[in-house]
Amino acid sequence: MFIEKSPSILIDLQLFSKGEFPEQSGVPNTSHAIQIFICEIKSMPCIFSSLIIIMNVKTVLNANNPHAPKNLVRYSFKERVYKPVTAVDHLAVHFALEGNLLHKESDEARRLTIFHEETGDEDKPRSASSKRRKREAKITNQFNFSERAGQTRNNPSRERSCQTEPPPRITFSDSANQWEIYDAYLEKLQTQDSIEKKKKSTVEKKEDFDVKKKSPQNFAVFLLQSEDVTQVAEVAKIIERIVIQNTMDDIAQDFKYFEDASDEFRDQEGTLLPLWTFQYEKARHLSVTALCWNNKYQDLFAVGLGSYDFGKQAGGMLLFFSLKNSAFPEHIYPTASGILCLDIHPQLSYLVAVGFYDGCVAVYNLKEQTRDPVYKSTASTGKHTDPVWQVRWQNDDMDNNHMFCSVSSDGRVVTWTLVKNELMSSDIIRLSVKGCISLCLLCAAHGTSLDFHKQIDYLFLVGTEEGKIYKCSKTYSSQFLETYDAHRMPVDTVKWNHFHPRIFISCSSDWNVKIWDHTIKTPMFTFDLGSPVGDVCWAPYSSTIFAAVTIDRKVHVFDLSINKFEGICHQIVVAKKIRLTHIEFNPIHPIIIVGDDRATVTSLKLSPNLRKKPKSKKGQELPKGSEAEVLKMDRLLALLREPELD
Amino acid sequence: MAEVDEIVKRLQAQKGVEGVIIANSEGIAIRSTLEDQHTVQYVALIQPLLVKAKKMLQEMDPSDDFTYLRVRTEKNEIIITADKEYFMVAIQKPAP
Numbered sequence: 001m002f003i004e005k006s007p008s009i010l011i012d013l014q015l016f017s018k019g020e021f022p023e024q025s026g027v028p029n030t031s032h033a034i035q036i037f038i039c040e041i042k043s044m045p046c047i048f049s050s051l052i053i054i055m056n057v058k059t060v061l062n063a064n065n066p067h068a069p070k071n072l073v074r075y076s077f078k079e080r081v082y083k084p085v086t087a088v089d090h091l092a093v094h095f096a097l098e099g100n101l102l103h104k105e106s107d108e109a110r111r112l113t114i115f116h117e118e119t120g121d122e123d124k125p126r127s128a129s130s131k132r133r134k135r136e137a138k139i140t141n142q143f144n145f146s147e148r149a150g151q152t153r154n155n156p157s158r159e160r161s162c163q164t165e166p167p168p169r170i171t172f173s174d175s176a177n178q179w180e181i182y183d184a185y186l187e188k189l190q191t192q193d194s195i196e197k198k199k200k201s202t203v204e205k206k207e208d209f210d211v212k213k214k215s216p217q218n219f220a221v222f223l224l225q226s227e228d229v230t231q232v233a234e235v236a237k238i239i240e241r242i243v244i245q246n247t248m249d250d251i252a253q254d255f256k257y258f259e260d261a262s263d264e265f266r267d268q269e270g271t272l273l274p275l276w277t278f279q280y281e282k283a284r285h286l287s288v289t290a291l292c293w294n295n296k297y298q299d300l301f302a303v304g305l306g307s308y309d310f311g312k313q314a315g316g317m318l319l320f321f322s323l324k325n326s327a328f329p330e331h332i333y334p335t336a337s338g339i340l341c342l343d344i345h346p347q348l349s350y351l352v353a354v355g356f357y358d359g360c361v362a363v364y365n366l367k368e369q370t371r372d373p374v375y376k377s378t379a380s381t382g383k384h385t386d387p388v389w390q391v392r393w394q395n396d397d398m399d400n401n402h403m404f405c406s407v408s409s410d411g412r413v414v415t416w417t418l419v420k421n422e423l424m425s426s427d428i429i430r431l432s433v434k435g436c437i438s439l440c441l442l443c444a445a446h447g448t449s450l451d452f453h454k455q456i457d458y459l460f461l462v463g464t465e466e467g468k469i470y471k472c473s474k475t476y477s478s479q480f481l482e483t484y485d486a487h488r489m490p491v492d493t494v495k496w497n498h499f500h501p502r503i504f505i506s507c508s509s510d511w512n513v514k515i516w517d518h519t520i521k522t523p524m525f526t527f528d529l530g531s532p533v534g535d536v537c538w539a540p541y542s543s544t545i546f547a548a549v550t551i552d553r554k555v556h557v558f559d560l561s562i563n564k565f566e567g568i569c570h571q572i573v574v575a576k577k578i579r580l581t582h583i584e585f586n587p588i589h590p591i592i593i594v595g596d597d598r599a600t601v602t603s604l605k606l607s608p609n610l611r612k613k614p615k616s617k618k619g620q621e622l623p624k625g626s627e628a629e630v631l632k633m634d635r636l637l638a639l640l641r642e643p644e645l646d
Numbered sequence: 647m648a649e650v651d652e653i654v655k656r657l658q659a660q661k662g663v664e665g666v667i668i669a670n671s672e673g674i675a676i677r678s679t680l681e682d683q684h685t686v687q688y689v690a691l692i693q694p695l696l697v698k699a700k701k702m703l704q705e706m707d708p709s710d711d712f713t714y715l716r717v718r719t720e721k722n723e724i725i726i727t728a729d730k731e732y733f734m735v736a737i738q739k740p741a742p
Contacts, residue, residue, distance in 0.1 A: 232668055232734060235727040236653040238714055239666075239736050242725045246738055247661050328656060 065090040241324045248326065251275050255323070255591070260607040268562050270569045270609030272555060275591065276326035278303070278601040283317045288595025290342040291584040296349040298588050299323040300330065305599055306338025306357055308581070313338055313357055318364065321601065323589075333364060333371050343404065345393045353404045353416075355388030361406050361416060361423070375423045377416065382425035384408035390450040395457060407447035407462055413472070429477050431464060448490045455501055461518075463491025469506055471518055484521060486514060493536050499543035499629035503637075507536040513548050515560075517637065524637065525564065529556055535582045537592075541611065543629035544636065549580040549594055557610050561632055569610060573602055654679070662739040664722065669693070671731050680737075692735055696728055 072085040102109040174180075245252055255275050263270060283305050290304030299322050306316040316338035320331035337358040345351040350366040354373070360383050362373035377383040386409035394403040394415070402418045411431040417424045431447050446465035453459040458474040459481075467487035470480040487508035497503040503524070507513045509532040514523035531550035539545035544560040553576070557569040574580060574596055582595040590606045650668070657666050658679050665680040669689045678685040700712045714727040718740070725736045 231729060232650050232732045233653070235729045235732065235734050236650055236657075236668075238727045239725055239734050240653055240657055242714060242716070242727075243657055243660055243663060243736055243738055246723060246725075246740055249741055327660070 063090065065092045067092065237325075240328070241322075244325055244327050248276065251326075255589075255605060258605065263607050263609040266609065268559075268568050268609060270557065270607040270611075272557075272569060272571050272573060272592070272604040272606060272610075274573065275603040275605055276323065278321045278326050278329075278603070279599065280317070280319055280329055280332070283319065283599040285314055286317060286338070286599045287579075287597035288581050288599060288601060289316075289338065289340050291582045291593055291595050291601070292342055292344050292352075293584055293586055293593075294344050294349045295346050295587060297322075298586060300349075301584070301586075301593060301601075302342055302344055302352060303595065303601055304339035304342040304354065306340055308597070316356070318342065318352070318354060320366070323603070331366060333373075335362075340387050341390045341406075343391045343393050345402065348402070351393075351402065353391045353393060353406075355391045355406050355408070357387045359384035359386055359388060359408060359410070361388055361391060361404075363402075363404075363418060363423070375418055375421075377423050377425065381423055382414065382427075384410050384412060384414070386410040386446070389448045392450055392452050394452070405450065405452070405460075407450040409446040409448065409465065411446055413447060413450065413460075413462060415474075427477070428474055429462075429472055429480075431462060431470065446490075449492060449494045449506075451494045451496050451504070453496050453501070454498060461494045461496070461504060463494045463506060463508075465490040467491060467508060467510070469494055469516075482518065482521070484516060486516075486523070487512060489532075492534065495536065495538055497543055497633070498538050498540055500633040501630075503543070503633060505536055505538065505546055507533040507548060509533065511550075513546075525560065527556075527558065527567070529554075534580055537583050537585055539585050540587050543633045545610065547583055547585065547592060549583045551579045553578060553580060555580070555583065555592070555594060555604070557606070559610065559612065560636055562612065564636070569607075573604060574600075651677070657736060660738075662741065664737045664739060665735075666737075667735040669733055669735070671733070676732070688735060688737075692724075692726055692733070696726060696733055700728070 068088050068090050070088070072088055073082045074085050075081075076083045102112070104110075254273060258273060260271055260273065286305040286307055288303055289306040289308065290302075292302045292304075294300040294302070301321055303319045303321060304316070305319065307313055316335040318331075318333040318335060318339060319329040321329050335354075335356065337356040337360065339354055340357055341355040343353045345353070352364045352366065354362050354364060356362070361377045363375040365374045368374060384406065388406050388408045391404055391406045394405060397403050397417060403415055405413060405415050405428065407413045413428045413431065414425050415428055417426070447462050448465050449461075449463035451461050453461075460472055460474070462470045462472060463486070464470070467485070467489055469484040469486045469491055471482035471484070472480050486506050487510050489508050489510040491506050491508050494504060494506045497505070502517045502519060503515060504518060505513065505515050511528055511530060511532060513527040513529060513533055513536055515525040516523050527548075529548060529550050531552040531554070534549045534551060536546060536548040539547065542559070542561075544562075545558065547555060547557045549555055553572045553574045555569070555571050555573050556567045558567040562568055573594060578600075579597045580594055581597055583592060585592050590611050591603050592606065594602050594604065596602070654666050654668070654677055657663055665678070665684070665688075667675055667680065667685055667688055668677040669675045673689055673693045675685045675689050680688070696715070699715050703710050703712050712728060714725060717724040717726070722737055722739045725738065727734050
């Protein structure tokens with residue numbers, strides 16, 4: 001029962017003033033006299049207070065929940081409208097308490113009883129019976145009962161742990177403020193500037209080559225400077241050779257495969273095909289004074305550089321070039337004095353003997369890393385007093401020391417022996433004009449060339465400045481075996497024939513090349529080449545072929561078995577104003593190298609006509625190379641000698 | 647080390663050579679005359695090729711040794727040489 005404060009009080013008042021008593025719905029009017037009226041006199045204005053005392057205020061008690069909403073509206077999803085809910089629940093719960101009594105027939109009660117029986121709960125009266133049952137089950141044999149128990153061994157537990165080494169730690173601290181940032185930027189700017197400058201200078205050089213323009217950071221970007229890259233040197237060399245082979249691909253192909261087909265139509269003449277040219281920039285001012293092929297590695301040759309201009313001596317250089325890399329020498333040895341001659345040891349191809357303009361001789365070991373010779377002659381060890389014109393290796397002496405000989409303008413032919421760390425010298429012979437020992441230096445002849453016989457060890461030839469050739473023997477130091485009046489000017493070169501034991505060739509600046517039989521005092525053949533002859537050389541594959549170079553830029557090739565009077569090739573091989581100085585045949589390849597006075601070595605390929613071997617008659621077997629060559633020469637000589645006998 | 651740098655310089659100066667790279671066996675470029683990006687690309691792609699080539703040679707003939715590998719393409723030629731720790735690459739435009 002609630003007391004409802006009806007807002008109709010105000011209405012009542014108004015109506016009362018009219019003299020009516022409204023009836024409230026559903027609630028009967030009580031008599032006017034005993035009406036309970038409660039009204040808040042305070043809230044009402046004082047004006048009406050007197051009226052209220054008189055009137056009858058109706059209050060109604062009903063069971064409605066005053067807190068329940070009077071008009072509920074719910075959204076109906078079915079009709080998609082808001083609909084008023086008519087029946088509003090007026091139930092208000094003031095207090096609720098869950099009891100813990102269970103009816104013993106209920107499911108939960110039964111479950112609980114079973115649970116308590118099992119656990120043996122003493123509190124529950126029911127558990128007493130369950131206990132009894134258990135005890136009865138346990139008691140077995142009171143007399144004989146013994147309880148046995150066993151226990152398994154437990155594995156002993158061990159604790160294992162592992163700890164790795166902690167990574168090394170460094171605490172690093174730095175400060176970054178405006179200062180540092182500014183400095184860093186400045187540095188970067190500076191490095192960029194320097195790279196720009198480098199790029200400009202290299203770009204100028206590169207204008208000859210057709211290279212695309214690259215960004216400034218490309219040139220030699222060094223990513224890890226600290227790494228030791230020396231091991232790459234070998235590999236780098238291989239790559240360099242490959243790259244050069246690619247660039248000079250056509251030359252390499254020519255070298256290997258080109259055979260001048262027009263030789264068939266040219267009768268007997270041949271030509272020389274230019275192949276690579278070998279130069280070294282730092283040696284431009286020198287001239288080639290010596291050439292020598294390496295026996296073991298037939299693509300390697302040595303070039304001695306010096307100067308024939310006796311007024312201007314400008315130092316010298318020893319260079320080693322390989323045919324596989326024509327752009328850069330394999331080995332470079334700068335020397336203080338100009339080199340005039342060199343020789344590579346026939347067996348130990350890393351030993352090189354060199355003769356200098358100042359009279360010294362030196363031996364270089366290519367295996368050593370240093371740029372200095374391993375042996376060098378000094379004034380005390382008996383060096384020459386004049387330029388050394390020729391050096392030649394000898395066979396090892398009885399103590400297995402290496403030996404070589406040298407000839408010089410001071411008239412001495414000296415043998416040098418490599419004993420441990422020094423060079424020991426011993427004079428073989430002193431040259432003189434009259435053919436006997438001469439103590440007077442004024443009479444001494446000046447040796448300009450030297451060659452040892454290929455088969456007879458002790459026999460050698462010396463050419464002199466006076467134009468004479470002396471045949472000497474190592475065993476006879478006082479006398480010459482023979483003297484030949486060869487030329488009118490200094491004899492530049494004497495060379496024994498590779499095959500025939502009696503033939504040698506000599507050339508001189510008096511324009512002549514002469515071929516001799518050492519048993520006969522007069523030359524077998526004389527050729528006038530029209531220009532001072534710088535050098536002459538026998539071909540290693542034939543006893544009748546030789547080549548000569550003259551100062552008028554020509555190379556002359558002669559084959560005596562084909563033409564006894566004229567050469568089969570005369571060809572200009574260098575540009576104007578360049579003089580040719582030396583010539584050498586390659587031991588196995590059909591090429592020759594020619595040195596000139598601009599420190600350039602030109603390689604030329606011999607055309608087929610220049611390499612002819614003796615023809616064999618049909619049905620006959622071709623005899624062995626060297627014997628055939630000897631026979632060939634003999635036939636030639638026989639032809640010559642017959643008219644002489646007449 | 648100076649001679650290697652000289653050789654690199656000379657190679658770069660040769661006609662037609664576009665770039666030279668030296669890298670170690672881990673694939674890090676030590677010297678290069680190309681842009682960083684190109685260098686890294688070349689090295690990363692060439693290294694497995696090298697490994698494969700060496701392996702192949704070893705299987706075919708264990709006594710044989712790898713000397714160099716040339717890859718000729720339409721535009722240029724890539725020459726790769728290797729030794730135990732380093733390998734070197736040169737890219738060259740072949741002579742016309």
